[in-house]
Amino acid sequence: MAAQNTEIAVGGVVLAAALGFGIYMGQATGFASGASGYDLTASFRxxxxxTVGTDVRLAGVKIGTVTDISLNSHTFRADAHLTVQDDIQLPDDTAVVISSEGLLGGNFVEILPGGSPFNLEAGDEIEDTQGAVSLISLLLKFVSGSGE
Incomplete structure (x- = not known):
C-alpha cells in the first residue's frame, strides 16, 4: 500500500513539473501571452x-514577432508582416534591419526608430529596409580581394 502511495505521489510531481514547463515555454515564446499588437509590413531584398516567429527588437528588447513571410511575385522581394506591441508607437520614418546575434547566432529583425513627429498606423509599410548580409559572401569577397 505504501509503494502505491509513493508511485502516485511521484506521478503527481512529474505531472506538475510537466505542466509548469509547458506554461513556462508558452510564456517564453509569447504563445500564451494575451498582449495585443498592431501589424506592419516591410519588404526586403x-x-x-x-522565419515566422523571429523576434522583432528595439534597443535589444523584444517588442514583437514576425507573423508572416511571403514572396512578392511582382517585385521579387520578401514581404514580412510584423506585429508590434500596442504600447510602442514608432515614427513613420522608422527603418528595419535584419541583424545577427553574433558570428554563430541567429538573425532577428531590428527596429531603428526615426525622428518624425508622425507615427506608423496599423497596416502601414515601413519603407526603409536593409536585408540580411550573407557572412559567406563577405568572406568570399575578402578572400578573393574583390573591392566591390
Whole structure:
C-alpha cells in the first residue's frame, strides 16, 4: 500500500513539473501571452535567416514577432508582416534591419526608430529596409580581394 502511495505521489510531481514547463515555454515564446499588437509590413531584398516567429527588437528588447513571410511575385522581394506591441508607437520614418546575434547566432529583425513627429498606423509599410548580409559572401569577397 505504501509503494502505491509513493508511485502516485511521484506521478503527481512529474505531472506538475510537466505542466509548469509547458506554461513556462508558452510564456517564453509569447504563445500564451494575451498582449495585443498592431501589424506592419516591410519588404526586403533578402530575409535570409528570418522565419515566422523571429523576434522583432528595439534597443535589444523584444517588442514583437514576425507573423508572416511571403514572396512578392511582382517585385521579387520578401514581404514580412510584423506585429508590434500596442504600447510602442514608432515614427513613420522608422527603418528595419535584419541583424545577427553574433558570428554563430541567429538573425532577428531590428527596429531603428526615426525622428518624425508622425507615427506608423496599423497596416502601414515601413519603407526603409536593409536585408540580411550573407557572412559567406563577405568572406568570399575578402578572400578573393574583390573591392566591390
Amino acid at each position: 533578402s530575409i535570409e535567416g528570418v
